[in-house]
Amino acid sequence: MPIDIDIAKVARLARLGLSDDELAAYGSQLEDILEHAARVQALPTEGVEPTAHPLPMVNAHRSDEVEPTLDREEVLAQAPDHVDGFFRVPAFLEDE
Amino acid sequence: MSDPADFTIAEAARALRSGETTAAALLKAVRRRVTMTEADLHAYLTIDAEGAEASAAAADEAFARGEDRGSLQGIPIALKDNMVTRGVETTASSQILAGWIPPYDASVVTKLRDAGAVIIGKTNLDEFAMGSSTENSAYGTSRNPWDPERVPGGSSGGSAAAVAVGSALAALGSDTGGSIRQPASLCGVVGMKPTYGLVSRYGLIAFASSLDQIGPITRSVDDALAVLETIAGHDPEDATSFRGELPDFGSQVDRGVDGLRIGVVSELLGEGTEPAVADAFGAMLERLEGAGAEIRELSLPSTAYALSAYYLIAPAECSANLARFDGVRYGLRVDGGETVEDMMGATRAAGFGPEVTRRILLGTYALSAGYYDAFYGQAQKVRTLVIEDFKQAYQQADVLVTPTSPTTAFTVGERTDDPLAMYLSDICTIPSNLSGDPGISVPIGVDDAGLPIGFQVLAPALAEPVMFRVAKAVEGLAGFDARPTLANSEGAA
Numbered sequence: 001m002p003i004d005i006d007i008a009k010v011a012r013l014a015r016l017g018l019s020d021d022e023l024a025a026y027g028s029q030l031e032d033i034l035e036h037a038a039r040v041q042a043l044p045t046e047g048v049e050p051t052a053h054p055l056p057m058v059n060a061h062r063s064d065e066v067e068p069t070l071d072r073e074e075v076l077a078q079a080p081d082h083v084d085g086f087f088r089v090p091a092f093l094e095d096e
Numbered sequence: 097m098s099d100p101a102d103f104t105i106a107e108a109a110r111a112l113r114s115g116e117t118t119a120a121a122l123l124k125a126v127r128r129r130v131t132m133t134e135a136d137l138h139a140y141l142t143i144d145a146e147g148a149e150a151s152a153a154a155a156d157e158a159f160a161r162g163e164d165r166g167s168l169q170g171i172p173i174a175l176k177d178n179m180v181t182r183g184v185e186t187t188a189s190s191q192i193l194a195g196w197i198p199p200y201d202a203s204v205v206t207k208l209r210d211a212g213a214v215i216i217g218k219t220n221l222d223e224f225a226m227g228s229s230t231e232n233s234a235y236g237t238s239r240n241p242w243d244p245e246r247v248p249g250g251s252s253g254g255s256a257a258a259v260a261v262g263s264a265l266a267a268l269g270s271d272t273g274g275s276i277r278q279p280a281s282l283c284g285v286v287g288m289k290p291t292y293g294l295v296s297r298y299g300l301i302a303f304a305s306s307l308d309q310i311g312p313i314t315r316s317v318d319d320a321l322a323v324l325e326t327i328a329g330h331d332p333e334d335a336t337s338f339r340g341e342l343p344d345f346g347s348q349v350d351r352g353v354d355g356l357r358i359g360v361v362s363e364l365l366g367e368g369t370e371p372a373v374a375d376a377f378g379a380m381l382e383r384l385e386g387a388g389a390e391i392r393e394l395s396l397p398s399t400a401y402a403l404s405a406y407y408l409i410a411p412a413e414c415s416a417n418l419a420r421f422d423g424v425r426y427g428l429r430v431d432g433g434e435t436v437e438d439m440m441g442a443t444r445a446a447g448f449g450p451e452v453t454r455r456i457l458l459g460t461y462a463l464s465a466g467y468y469d470a471f472y473g474q475a476q477k478v479r480t481l482v483i484e485d486f487k488q489a490y491q492q493a494d495v496l497v498t499p500t501s502p503t504t505a506f507t508v509g510e511r512t513d514d515p516l517a518m519y520l521s522d523i524c525t526i527p528s529n530l531s532g533d534p535g536i537s538v539p540i541g542v543d544d545a546g547l548p549i550g551f552q553v554l555a556p557a558l559a560e561p562v563m564f565r566v567a568k569a570v571e572g573l574a575g576f577d578a579r580p581t582l583a584n585s586e587g588a589a
Contacts, residue, residue, distance in 0.1 A: 010461045013460050015422065030454070030461065033407065039404040040478045043477075050476030050479070051476055054557075071199060075425075075426075078427075079425055080424070080429035087424050090438070090439050
């Protein structure tokens with residue numbers, strides 16, 4: 001089954017700022033890999049439940065107790081940019 | 097006297113308690129081996145000289161006080177660099193984490209420290225554990241200690257190479273599709289993936305959360321058992337951590353294979369298996385039969401589709417897990433324009449290498465609207481079929497066996513241009529990641545070029561006791577005692 005990918009859209013969804021050349025190269029590699037991966041469609045799976053996880057587990061509860069958390073200064077020291085105890089990022093809203 | 101860097105954990109543990117050696121002397125011997133081999137091997141990304149010396153001194157003080165926290169006290173151990181270590185740089189071999197100093201320890205690190213182990217440093221891997229050769233590391237390829245022109249396997253290639261050469265007595269790796277067992281096989285050491293959930297993943301930088309599991313790489317089956325006993329157990333920090341009673345991992349280890357039913361999976365012995373690997377595997381089956389095991393050929397038809405399913409499920413999970421690397425809270429930030437989205441796009445494009453980028457794209461596509469059912473959804477159903485095939489097989493056999501890898505170590509560069517050929521390295525190991533079952537690779541011989549061949553033993557979930565039992569028998573029957581070229585030193589035998 002030939003596979004056609006809108007690679008620019010996929011890269012945008014994945015927040016990967018790739019150049020046009022990179023997009024073209026990854027696009028054609030992905031088509032090859034997906035052609036192989038599409039073999040999963042050859043196996044009859046009517047009535048088969050999907051497995052998301054190897055363990056049959058639902059929720060993992062614990063009691064709601066106050067516990068030590070990571071040290072704020074130690075965490076912020078690893079941030080690319082921070083101010084007044086917050087992570088700082090470029091604008092994420094349009095100017096009014 | 098042999099060089100302490102060549103000791104197994106069991107030998108070192110005895111020597112530490114008889115006073116024949118000290119933790120400080122053991123560390124010194126291992127550090128000497130690191131100095132001697134690293135230029136050729138590049139197994140390590142970071143050596144924590146200060147931390148290791150402090151831990152060795154603490155272990156010696158504990159011995160002097162008569163305090164004994166078990167078989168890992170004073171033992172030099174290496175960590176794959178995707179396990180976070182407070183105060184010691186952790187990169188997962190990615191540029192996006194260059195220079196990152198984690199503010200906490202992974203749970204396995206805490207357990208090793210509590211047991212008195214000496215953590216020497218952090219080993220090289222394929223970026224974010226995605227690969228089968230360490231060639232995807234942003235910090236250079238590790239080399240195979242049996243032939244530096246060849247890869248050590250991956251993704252835990254640095255850990256396997258370090259253990260093979262005596263640059264650590266043991267190491268931890270992580271296994272998502274074979275990343276402990278395949279490099280162990282290619283480097284001639286023992287590598288074990290526990291049942292999913294037995295070892296906490298807290299502080300393991302996530303690749304594919306429903307498949308990832310931490311496990312030991314060692315020079316003997318007994319050593320793998322000793323490390324597993326130390327790192328296994330419920331951890332409230334990992335919601336997927338197993339809550340039931342742990343099996344007594346070593347309870348059957350010395351019982352031999354007499355009367356056991358050993359299943360051979362015909363689908364995993366197909367084309368692509370090198371003749372030397374097939375011959376060594378077949379010879380071991382005959383020896384197991386001679387030792388009283390019953391060999392049964394079994395068919396697990398869906399395992400033929402496991403690789404395809406894996407290359408949808410693992411990238412899908414990776415695309416979600418790696419969304420956290422966005423230049424906001426830690427790691428690399430690259431300015432890419434006006435908005436936060438531009439910054440994220442520029443950071444991620446600059447910070448991730450080609451294989452990681454490829455898998456993020458693949459996973460994003462497989463999960464995207466319109467394609468989800470055909471790819472990810474279908475792969476999850478194939479996963480169910482693989483699990484059902486294993487269940488049926490385990491009604492007819494106590495364990496299943498395969499070669500660990502269809503080939504011995506390949507040459508650096510040989511498969512880098514062909515992602516699919518690289519993926520085929522893991523064809524025998526991937527099915528048990530999908531099912532969450534344990535597996536172990538034991539070295540059984542070498543090919544004509546002197547490269548090691550691994551034998552894989554698979555068992556049902558929580559059946560580690562019988563898995564170790566067969567692995568120990570295989571180890572005994574193989575009598576594998578060859579040494580890698582790079583370990584031949586003034587002190588080595």
